[in-house]
Amino acid sequence: RPRIVAVSNQKGGEGKTTTAVNLAASLAAAERKVLLVDLDPQGNASSAVGYPRGHVDKGTYELMLGAAPLKDVVHPTELPTLQVVPASADLTGAEIELVGVHGRESVLRVALDRAEAELDWDFVILDCPPSLGLITLNALVAADTVLIPMQAKYFSLEGLGALTGTIDRVRAALNPRLAIEGIVFCMFDRRTNLAQQVVAEVRQHFADKVFATAIPPNVRLSESPSHGKPVLLYDIESKGARAYLDLAQELLSRIEAR
Amino acid sequence: RPRIVAVSNQKGGEGKTTTAVNLAASLAAAERKVLLVDLDPQGNASSAVGYPRGHVDKGTYELMLGAAPLKDVVHPTELPTLQVVPASADLTGAEIELVGVHGRESVLRVALDRAEAELDWDFVILDCPPSLGLITLNALVAADTVLIPMQAKYFSLEGLGALTGTIDRVRAALNPRLAIEGIVFCMFDRRTNLAQQVVAEVRQHFADKVFATAIPPNVRLSESPSHGKPVLLYDIESKGARAYLDLAQELLSRIEAR
Numbered sequence A, B: 001r002p003r004i005v006a007v008s009n010q011k012g013g014e015g016k017t018t019t020a021v022n023l024a025a026s027l028a029a030a031e032r033k034v035l036l037v038d039l040d041p042q043g044n045a046s047s048a049v050g051y052p053r054g055h056v057d058k059g060t061y062e063l064m065l066g067a068a069p070l071k072d073v074v075h076p077t078e079l080p081t082l083q084v085v086p087a088s089a090d091l092t093g094a095e096i097e098l099v100g101v102h103g104r105e106s107v108l109r110v111a112l113d114r115a116e117a118e119l120d121w122d123f124v125i126l127d128c129p130p131s132l133g134l135i136t137l138n139a140l141v142a143a144d145t146v147l148i149p150m151q152a153k154y155f156s157l158e159g160l161g162a163l164t165g166t167i168d169r170v171r172a173a174l175n176p177r178l179a180i181e182g183i184v185f186c187m188f189d190r191r192t193n194l195a196q197q198v199v200a201e202v203r204q205h206f207a208d209k210v211f212a213t214a215i216p217p218n219v220r221l222s223e224s225p226s227h228g229k230p231v232l233l234y235d236i237e238s239k240g241a242r243a244y245l246d247l248a249q250e251l252l253s254r255i256e257a258r
Ligand SMILES: Nc1ncnc2c1ncn2[C@@H]1O[C@H](COP(=O)(O)OP(=O)(O)OP(=O)(O)O)[C@@H](O)[C@H]1O
Pocket: A011, A012, A013, A014, A015, A016, A017, A018, A019, A040, A044, A128, A129, A130, A186, A187, A188, A215, A216, A217, A218, A219, A221, A222, A223, A240, B010, B011, B012, B013, B130, B151, B153, B154, B155, B156
């Protein structure tokens, strides 16, 4: 059974998609089998691995609503051991549509459980939208752990309490195994006072859950999606590619140490 | 009747709140009467003007659901002509709750129309969450114009089509006067190739709707919210404060030129 990791933070622009895509690619480069699932109607993770908007007609929406089995929505990427479930256009309406569905927080878990025999990956990485609505709740119910990308800024700190509160509620009511995998600082510029203050405050609450690897600001990370490639295929020498390879190694050694 | 401007972009982290708060404050510094309305459950605009989470028990949620009249939810700020409707805690559940409400896309407009006699401001600025759900739809139905903050990055460009498509649909079905006020580049670093490419592409589609004023990256803009102050009260000499004062002037001269 794969380890299912939800990459979530309701604060917008914290680095969720950049982390989901490049961590998934780095784990694939380390010979792990990885499935990336794009749960964001914006479809950024899909286009970052070569499936721009409108490219597929069946994807995450069809999987969640039971309109297509998992094997019909999984697509290959340029990395042999990385596959993706892209966001199809109908995902935009899912938040509202799910409100009237029975068991609305668990439709993703049900869809993945139904395909149990085919879950042939080491990791399933779920890229979440910037909200705590029904799509994100589905990710938290289906996941083993939550990876929280965040910037070292004030609004990012403000949002952390609401996210951990939601994780606690999902663990209590729907998914008892849900744990926090860790917190990753993104676009991290260690030179500002604000950054130092935010890191100190987060370490106080989350201690060793904070990854030692921080992702620096690196223009290659924001360029690579326009070429439909993870950064390690776009510029392996870049600081961004190195940082996500380090993050993958740190994640693997944390898991193996447990 | 005030000019109602929705600050919206479903892409997360583009600078919506920073723009809504600091443009509102800059217009107030230019002797305009301004009401800032925080429609984002994260409540970032509220805390940026001195009303952190939990500070008020009646706010935007109560206004939209008709549980409180406008005059009960308007609060003062440190600037004499800037007032705010903060986000109260219940706004977190509004997206789901509104699904079952009659006229669910127009509850904000109805609440503002009901208070027509009290609308004593020159501008009402609506800070929107990072989504195209029912809260943002309410903002677009109530608004005269939409101000679109964006970064000069690839994912930001990708999201623009979905936003303008939604604006067109709202104009056709619910709010015939809705227009695009303009596009403002935020955290804009003109030195990268990517930034130049994105600006060129956006200018091609939006021409003179793109504001000449671009907001540079400036740490004072990310520090001032932790002091509960707009940047012009935190550091008037900073590049960030100057840029938003320029933006306010540019907006005023565009409106007066029409
Ligand atoms: N380390 C980095 N260096 C430079 N640019 C980055 C870095 N990480 C992310 N970006 C860029 O910053 C923006 C925000 O990142 P991203 O889209 O991954 O965040 P997100 O949390 O997924 O956003 P959303 O809330 O919209 O889903 C994007 O334009 C991305 O390309």
